[in-house]
Amino acid sequence: MSDKKPKKPQKLRARLPRGLEDRGPAAISATRAMVEKIRAVYERYGFEPVETPAMEYTDALGKFLPDQDRPNEGVFSFHDDDEQWISLRYDLTAPLARYVAENFQNLALPYRSYRAGYVFRNEKPGPGRFRQFMQFDADTVGSASPAADAEMCMMAADTMEALGIPRGQYVVRVNNRKVLDGVLESIGLGGDENAGRRLTVLRAIDKLDKFPVEEVKKLLGPGRWDGGEEGKGDFTKGAGLNDDQAETVLRATSRGFVAGRLNEDGSGGINNLDTVVLLRSCADNKILHEGCDELRAIAELVEASGYGATSTNPDVRVIIDPSVVRGLEYYTGPVFEVELLLETKDEKGRPVRFGSVGGGGRYDGLVSRFRGEPVPATGFSIGVSRLQAALTMLGKLDTKPQPGPVVVTVFGGEIAGYQKMVADLRNSPVDPSRPDGPRIRAELYLGNPKHSLGQQMKYADKRNSPCAIIQGSDEKAAGKIQIKDLIAGAGLTSIEDRAEYLRKQAEAQIEVGEGDLVAEVQKLLARHDVRWG
């Protein structure tokens, strides 16, 4: 049989690299709408736009591995012509720090700016986790005031609500790096020699929302097997704390400080100032107290503006929560995180947790790396892609496709006449009472002109067109045009008899004089409330 097998040429398999996504019209318009809403809020807070490129010299991103002559594997990197390492940005904060440092003299400080853009991470992707995704940041550079931090938190809350997430279904949690640093110092984990262990502790605490407390405690102590029992799966080495130390850390990062004052029925509210007082008593340590002072200042500011959470204000928006850690090393003070509280099920009925859809914090060291002077800064970032995935799953995003264009069918004769109809439509407004408003979207059927009307209708149907324009030789001779209402016609699919079906279809179609084309299309669009965008 091998003698007649023609050995087909190897087809190249079309495939999308994992962790990346193609985006269709619905996703694009949803993103556009989200970005618009976020932008409106950020601008209301006084931020101005600025954009930086998608790549930077790797050293500016601070991602060179300390001892090796190459960047961290988590960033996409390559050599420039002159042998310099260049990397795709993995967030918008480090590039902003470079921009500010480079244009320091020309910027009015405090410099307040926003930007949206794609960032890239070379990590294992998962549901809702991509290797390219969009973030939308706002940053205040040059202010050390807790008011700048408090504002970020309030703006985060406003943004969530602008995106249609009702109060109570999201929460902005706030903590301070100094709190945990102080606690760790008080149990003997201070100093440079313990930096590695401190990081391990941070990572363990960051998992409080993923594992039960006992598992986290293993991570703080000797370590943990991810197979669930001794010797199963992979072993994660712990921070090596003893029981007392682990208990102290867990106490200082416990959500019990917050949740403890909620009544069983959910009433009673939360008092951020109480939380800070309790937190302060965790240890007698200078750094801890400094952190608590900053948290208290934020709590007061948030309170004064009505964003706080107290017994008199059941609408929890901003909560002081000691369990918030955040993975980034560059944070130096307050850190915050926006979490969606809604729970949904995926297709298989399993509960899905969206977790953090945004976050930020104070990064006083990032700009000053480029300059000899301290430059305090704080910022907030929304994970647009992740939030969009969450909102889509929650059905909170408008995913219905945009209407397609009016399709002018080609049905014998000169094509020029059809093209003129298309041009007339395109040059006319959707709404005749608003001549400067959006214009009618229209196109000529550009497929094979020999295609039957049926095929052209099928095309218009797939394009989700509101109507099709038909002019055959009969109409041409009479100076008439047929306008077929595809939206009205769409409701006829239950008819089984073909003759009956066609008769009803004909009723959804009107014949008009050539000169009335535009006006009649405008009427049809108005009748179905088609407005594009």
Place this chain on the structure above:
RNA sequence: GCAGUUGUAGCUCAGUUGGUUAGAGCGCCGGUCUGUGGAUCCGGAGGUCGGUGGUUCGAGACCACCCAACUGUACCA
């Protein structure tokens, strides 16, 4: 990286103890129906059975290794 699960058409899946030319539904393309979306009916394209090697007279099925995806875990600046 580690562990588990899974790889058959674009999608969802059949495929007997190893036995001729690997199938179905849906989808797609074309045609039928005076010159009109759906339904109908007819026809068509589309498969390295994830890959390589092995066992066998014979492998989609059995064995080994590899690859990929999924889930968990680690990492996530």
